[in-house]
């Protein structure tokens with residue numbers, strides 16, 4: 001029987017450098033629904049595997065924030081602005097009452113700096129050799145230090161949030177249009193829902209815009225039930241995940257991991273909490289906004305006042 005669940009969202013916290021590997025593994029395993037395989041020893045082999053296979057978008061979910069003195073040598077970093085996923089600004093450091101260069105970015109961007117510019121300072125500062133492109137290279141920047149993992153005391157472009165959401169395929173199609181963010185999503189190609197691991201059933205999201213107990217809801221339920229029956233019959237005939245997914249409707253449940261900086265999240269809230277957005281997207285974005293506001297009332301004050309129910 002089709003399982004019906006509600007939209008939900010949670011924040012995947014990361015604030016300690018030693019938790020970077022487990023955070024990335026947790027985000028990556030969402031794509032394969034293999035979170036149950038996580039143990040204390042699985043992060044390194046899992047990440048080595050994704051790096052070897054070139055599935056590097058998964059390491060975009062961990063962001064590191066650095067600062068360094070604003071001197072002529074360190075200003076070379078501005079030549080690297082073309083690296084995607086990197087944010088650079090000059091900001092006042094209240095701790096020392098001076099302007100500093102603040103650089104932040106995800107691990108993919110920091111590896112791209114090493115590959116493109118042969119600058120390994122950021123990877124060496126993080127000190128996790130699994131991410132190195134080369135070892136024992138000279139460093140270039142002076143006084144580089146880590147200021148935070150995901151969160152920092154600097155501006156909104158240097159603060160990042162990773163969310164895990166349970167939403168329908170229609171909503172994730174809309175949300176993944178936002179380009180300044182990173183995504184890992186349960187794959188409908190690799191997850192075969194006819195297998196026991198998925199309870200041999202399809203899972204749908206309760207529609208946000210079709211009221212339960214109405215004739216229209218009953219028709220929706222009949223429709224998804226019939227899809228499930230066909231799905232299982234095709235699986236019995238030997239259909240693979242790639243073939244089976246051709247049946248799946250917009251209501252199908254998906255797990256989505258999404259990471260962006262606060263500036264982009266605010267932009268997404270402005271567009272997707274708005275009445276003109278689809279009700280499924282609005283439902284998940286309202287939940288996210290509540291959680292963002294609880295952590296960063298200053299950053300999300302405007303959006304919360306505008307959209308909170």
Ligand SMILES: Cc1cc2nc3c(=O)[nH]c(=O)nc-3n(C[C@H](O)[C@H](O)[C@H](O)COP(=O)(O)OP(=O)(O)OC[C@H]3O[C@@H](n4cnc5c(N)ncnc54)[C@H](O)[C@@H]3O)c2cc1C
Pocket residue numbers: 177178179180264267271272276277278
């Ligand atoms: C109510 C609604 C209806 C929609 N309907 C449709 C539709 O019918 N068809 C459809 O195809 N899409 C539709 N969309 C999607 C929409 O067109 C955008 O693709 C999506 O909302 C992403 O937002 P964005 O472009 O503002 O910025 P993001 O992708 O979130 O990027 C953030 C900002 O970065 C900058 N930016 C990012 N990439 C570039 C770039 N390549 N060039 C210049 N600046 C860039 C822009 O300043 C942008 O605002 C709809 C969206 C909404 C909210």
